[in-house]
Amino acid sequence: xxxxxxxxxxxxxxxxxxxxxxxxxxxxxxxxxxxxxxxxxxxxxxxxxxxxxxxxxxxxxxxxxxxxxxxxxxxxxxxxxxxxxxxxxxxxxxxxxxxxxxxxxxxxxxxxxxxxxxxxxxxxxxxxxxxxxxxxxxxxxxxxxxxxxxxxxxxxxxxxxxxxxxxxxxxxxxxxxxxxxxxxxxxxxxxxxxxxxxxxxxxxxxxxxxxxxxxxxxxxxxxxxxxxxxxxxxxxxxxxxxxxxxxxxxxxxxxxxxxxxxxxxxxxxxxxxxxxxxxxxxxxxxxxxxxxxxxxxxxxxxxxxxxxxxxxxxxxxxxxxxxxxxxxxxxxxxxxxxxxxxxxxxxxxxxxxxxxxxxxxxxxxxxxxxxxxxxxxxxxxxxxxxxxxxxxxxxxxxxxxxxxxxxxxxxxxxxxxxxxxxxxxxxxxxxxxxxxxxxxxxxxxxxxxxxxxxxxxxxxxxxxxxxxxxxxxxxxxxxxxxxxxxxxxxxxxxxxxxxxxxxxxxxxxxxxxxxxxxxxxxxxxxxxxxxxxxxxxxxxxxxxxxxxxxxxxxxxxxxxxxxxxxx
Amino acid sequence: xxxxxxxxxxxxxxxxxxxxxxxxxxxxxxxxxxxxxxxxxxxxxxxxxxxxxxxxxxxxxxxxxxxxxxxxx
Numbered sequence: 256x257x258x259x260x261x262x263x264x265x266x267x268x269x270x271x272x273x274x275x276x277x278x279x280x281x282x283x284x285x286x287x288x289x290x291x292x293x294x295x296x297x298x299x300x301x302x303x304x305x306x307x308x309x310x311x312x313x314x315x316x317x318x319x320x321x322x323x324x325x326x327x328x329x330x331x332x333x334x335x336x337x338x339x340x341x342x343x344x345x346x347x348x349x350x351x352x353x354x355x356x357x358x359x360x361x362x363x364x365x366x367x368x369x370x371x372x373x374x375x376x377x378x379x380x381x382x383x384x385x386x387x388x389x390x391x392x393x394x395x396x397x398x399x400x401x402x403x404x405x406x407x408x409x410x411x412x413x414x415x416x417x418x419x420x421x422x423x424x425x426x427x428x429x430x431x432x433x434x435x436x437x438x439x440x441x442x443x444x445x446x447x448x449x450x451x452x453x454x455x456x457x458x459x460x461x462x463x464x465x466x467x468x469x470x471x472x473x474x475x476x477x478x479x480x481x482x483x484x485x486x487x488x489x490x491x492x493x494x495x496x497x498x499x500x501x502x503x504x505x506x507x508x509x510x511x512x513x514x515x516x517x518x519x520x521x522x523x524x525x526x527x528x529x530x531x532x533x534x535x536x537x538x539x540x541x542x543x544x545x546x547x548x549x550x551x552x553x554x555x556x557x558x559x560x561x562x563x564x565x566x567x568x569x570x571x572x573x574x575x576x577x578x579x580x581x582x583x584x585x586x587x588x589x590x591x592x593x594x595x596x597x598x599x600x601x602x603x604x605x606x607x608x609x610x611x612x613x614x615x616x617x618x619x620x621x622x623x624x625x626x627x628x629x630x631x632x633x634x635x636x637x638x639x640x641x642x643x644x645x646x647x648x649x650x651x652x653x654x655x656x657x658x659x660x661x662x663x664x665x666x667x668x669x670x671x672x673x674x675x676x677x678x679x680x681x682x683x684x685x686x687x688x689x690x691x692x693x694x695x696x697x698x699x700x701x702x703x704x705x706x707x708x709x710x711x712x713x714x715x716x717x718x719x720x721x722x723x724x725x726x727x728x729x730x731x732x733x734x735x736x737x738x739x740x741x742x743x744x745x746x747x748x749x750x751x752x753x754x755x756x757x758x759x760x761x762x763x764x765x766x767x768x769x770x771x772x773x774x775x776x777x778x779x780x781x782x783x784x785x786x787x788x789x790x791x792x793x794x795x796x797x798x799x800x801x802x803x804x805x806x807x808x809x810x811x812x813x814x815x816x817x818x819x820x821x822x
Numbered sequence: 823x824x825x826x827x828x829x830x831x832x833x834x835x836x837x838x839x840x841x842x843x844x845x846x847x848x849x850x851x852x853x854x855x856x857x858x859x860x861x862x863x864x865x866x867x868x869x870x871x872x873x874x875x876x877x878x879x880x881x882x883x884x885x886x887x888x889x890x891x892x893x894x895x
Contacts, residue, residue, distance in 0.1 A: 347877060
């Protein structure tokens with residue numbers, strides 16, 4: 256028995272799916288969170304059924320990738336029952352799809368999701384009337400709270416067993432007449448009480464205000480990053496100390512400096528680095544982001560930032576990868592999935608990897624802020640923003656846009672549930688653990704081997720043309736190359752390479768600025784590269800990597816020139 | 823012929839036509855000819871419009887809004 260969940264974007268299919276399947280699908284108060292289908296086996300009333308969560312679609316005919324996938328799945332796979340999830344607050348839009356689903360000649364169950372929200376805004380839906388009109392069972396549902404989930408699946412099971420298909424004379428119609436009918440039906444069975452959405456409008460009046468909207472957005476993001484870095488700074492040192500102790504204990508049976516001991520140390524350091532990134536920074540970051548997302552604030556940010564993003568050739572939706580990038584580039588690249596056009600995905604990903612992640616910011620703080628003062632660090636930070644904007648401008652000139660611009664669903668505000676936010680954060684951390692962590696550990700081991708066989712001079716020599724060009728000593732070759740494996744170790748490796756922990760002895764002011772600039776822009780870490788490859792393909796990964804090196808070189812030269820002029 | 827970019831906010835209009843370039847895209851978002859539409863607010867500095875349509879709110883870039891022709895409803 257196979258049950259397919261079908262409905263409009265952001266109507267709660269994935270939330271429903273997660274209720275029955277455990278947390279397997281990514282959810283968010285943002286259209287298009289699900290981009291491909293997910294299947295799971297679930298036990299309903301003693302029977303094992305297969306439930307599939309399909310990407311949201313307004314229609315099955317207009318041909319967006321998500322819709323083609325949904326339509327293709329419904330006609331080719333052996334779907335026994337279609338559960339049509341409809342957002343009760345927007346039935347007139349949802350029912351158009353219902354008419355289309357009836358044409359598949361499969362049993363359909365219509366689930367009126369967010370029925371509580373509908374009641375709150377003064378809508379009352381005549382479920383029995385709808386059931387009679389469509390000839391299918393209609394059930395109320397509040398997927399986010401798990402209410403109505405069991406009766407819904409019991410009903411779906413029953414319909415699947417009977418294989419009962421109702422023919423109520425629904426002919427294949429064109430989109431416009433189907434839509435007109437949906438409007439007519441919803442007008443008949445949905446009665447509207449008082450003027451709706453009052454508090455939402457009030458909130459939007461403030462949050463989308465031409466002035467206060469931006470002030471609040473900056474405040475929210477500032478507080479968000481402050482909180483994340485605050486938690487990170489608080490938890491990282493004891494964590495590192497703890498793992499340092501474990502590492503020393505684990506290494507004690509080996510002879511210090513032997514090959515085995517070095518490689519083992521490399522692996523342990525990789526594991527430690529993963530924990531030191533994930534637990535202190537990534538977890539609070541993803542948790543906070545999950546809250547912002549489920550409230551429905553991110554589309555508001557996209558709305559406010561659309562005008563700016565247009566100037567760099569993208570539209571508002573592409574703001575999400577940027578915000579994510581400051582935490583870690585890996586989820587940033589993953590989030591470009593929500594963009595519809597391949598061109599937008601490419602540009603957003605290319606720009607997102609230029610955003611300095613927590614590890615690269617550590618270099619800026621540790622080198623520039625520490626030795627040259629916060630003003631220099633801030634200047635570098637602003638310089639980074641300008642360069643990202645310029646790169647975006649150039650990339651969008653090179654790939655002219657044929658998309659008409661921003662179209663984005665503006666969802667209602669929803670109160671996030673702890674359970675949902677927690678499982679979402681866990682879901683994303685797991686992506687990092689599975690995708691990026693192994694690469695980190697392997698890279699660390701390779702680094703240890705190369706260190707052991709004393710291969711440093713080869714690498715210094717290999718990148719000497721580059722380091723010479725931007726005026727850095729040849730010893731920085733190794734930290735630059737191996738920074739690709741472990742960005743957060745750039746500073747540690749730099750001090751190893753230079754043979755001192757006091758960088759002001761070995762490097763001039765200009766060299767520190769140039770080094771920080773180069774590290775900020777050049778090749779993202781191996782983990783990010785592997786995700787780039789998965790999301791965009793090998794070719795795009797290579798071109799984006801090449802682009803970052805070019806950008807890093809040019810910006811380093813600019814910084815070198817500017818510092819030369821100032822000092 | 824008035825396009826959505828030129829109409830005052832908070833007044834309901836009916837969509838009479840959509841430029842061919844944007845039609846398919848808007849259809850994917852459930853926006854049809856004949857729907858009533860109301861501009862709720864407009865973002866500053868060339869930003870998008872927030873419109874209410876079929877009891878949902880959609881953000882539309884100005885270049886798209888310009889391609890939607892409306893008449894008084």
